[in-house]
Amino acid sequence: MELPLSDPFISIAIILIVSKTFGYVFTKLKQPSAMGEIVGGIIIGTSVLNLIQTTESLEFLSELGVVLLLFLAGLETDIEEFKRVGGPAFLIASGGVVIPFILGYLTTLPFTHSKMASLMMGGVLTATSVSLTASVLMEMKKLRSKEGASILAAAVVDDVLGILVLTVLVAINTTGTISLEEIGELLGEAALFFGAVLVLGIPVVKRLIRLSSRITLPESTVAFALAVVMSLAFLAEEFRIAGITGAYLAGLLIGQTDEARRISDKVTTIAYALPVPVFLVGIGIHTDIRVFYAGGASTLALIGVYALVAALGKVVGCGAGALLSSFKPKEALRVGIGMIPRMEVALIMLTVGKGEGVLTSTLFSVGVAMTIITTLVTPSLLVWSFRE
Template identity: 40%
Template sequence: MEFVWVLVLILLGTKAAGHLSVRLGQPAVLGELLVGILMGPALLGWIHQGSFIEYMAEIGVLLLMFMAGLETDLEQLKKNWKPAMAVALGGIALPMIGGYGVGQLFGFSAAHSLFLGVLFSATSVSITVQVLKEMNKLDSREATTILGAAVVDDVLVVVLLAVLTSFFATGDGAEVSISLLLIKKIAFFAVVFLAGWLVVPRVLRWTSKFRVMEPVLTFALIFCFAFAYFGEKMGIAGIIGAFAAGLAISQTSFKHSVESKVEPIAYSIFVPVFFVSIGLNVSLEGVGSQIGLLAILTVMAVLTKLLGGGLGAALTGFKRRSALAVGAGMVSRGEVALIIAATGLSSGLLEARYFTTVIITVILTTLIAPPMLKALFGGGGPRLQLPDQ
């Protein structure tokens, strides 16, 4: 029953910290993320990563992105595909250059420097989604651009990682077929599009006649997890699959019913565990000797996404504040970069002695993103005074 006590600590800690964070003018998610660092190995050591937290957190992030899909305006997403593409490209180009430059500055090999570039080109909008949801901005033009850019970013970064590992990897995962990878990605989007258009609405209508408790909700969750699993198998992040499932259901008459029932399940138990799990990755062991690398990596990681994504948005018609808000929405590297870092470690593209420093940098980008978003979007708390033009 030890896992029950861990769950009690997580739920108490996240709700108390989230409330305090809001009282201080910051998004609740910032306090919830800090709970993981406070209670985890970095400080108090009360909670440690394990299979229970890993599985609960995975469900949490999938539900978070599923709800983002449910709340996304598909027409707005279609209209903003050009800005989304520009934001993704800008948000990959600058971090690639910045990561490679930092690697070279600290004497990394060309392959290891390129890997840093790929790692910090990744983005995870799960934290951004939560912040925008708290501010009721999830249906804004900026939010749909960020979500669209995240899909493009995920595909391009995985392809870049595959190219890099096929040329330079020395450990696990060194053998990668680029053509097979591309075919799998195309197949994923084709299958998800057809399933979302033809299968999801029919199945939900059919199951709504079942004489059991909550048949529509159950099958909505089945689609969420099935799309996520299929995405992982096809080389796409599971969160993209969950987002696609939510987007498909958002086009049906069951949208509001599913949303109103998934939200309490997600936010009462699974999503808090996901937020805490990010902080549990922080360990301060051996970081003291690499504090310079940590500081420069963090500044590079934040500025290159902010400016790269912001430039892409500005070039496609966003005003200055909105463009920077879009860039800020891409800053968090979250669980996507953590997975890439682990891949780099196993394939020999990231040296073990730098692993902790890279992980802490990823966590710092995730902690920095919520206050930046709050400041740029406004809605309480400190607000940056920037002209629109």
């Protein structure tokens, strides 16, 4: 048997076993399962064992995993709550997007010598993953505190803004220009797409889902829901917008239907049984840790600077937004720390950036290292910040 393995069936079998085994081990270590899956991917990838060769079928499953993750994120977004949280959450999230984006761009530019690559690395830092923060706050019985509620609400806004940033960056890369006029035009197109889909899509999707429930075949409603996801992902790309933006909007639309919970449960089963593990383990497979020592001190310095900027950017940006919302300094610090972790959305941005040819293997690996570092440091920082 030749290595690396190129047969898709045995490759998927190995990926699934590694995904669930390492994910379980990391949950026992009180770390996110996604981190375990990435580490497992690094071990079976080119960095260590070199077991798996990436093929078109694995790439497709990975892309499907990304689309379904964003669809599920959209399903979990409560539009009414989104409207209610209003000013404070928007200020916190805006600071946590603008400051890390600028710092990420400025600090990586001397290393990349590419405006587009540095813009994408800045964009990656806009994302926040509060699943780890939520679990730590829950253990400390602080999830329903003023800070906990603000972190969760701001994370919703943060996701939307982050997706908009990614949408603009992908469009800029497609057109090959970085002018303020072009950015304004792209933002206008994105806003038009969002508005048209949300206004026209809700009644259409509600009717479609209702009609699909009359088809007496197994999982007809789920199949129609997935058809909506794929259709909006396609339309988004036709509008020069990232396909995952369409998937997120599909989640928002279907989240307004009576079948939302059942569809969410079914799609979660489908997603986490196959495409999402392929995506997460694939992150590790694509991460070549040899670039760290092969690149010498400059690559290690970039990892350190990038991870530091990732943490400080959220503390300063989100903290400033909290202070403007009349939070006390210590409360604002807690909010900023709670917004530090990056995971799913950041990894999706890295994957899109690599797929678009913007990010090199080295920059991709640096981004993965940043997600691991920010995830590891957050729990202890949160516990420290809540000490009286």
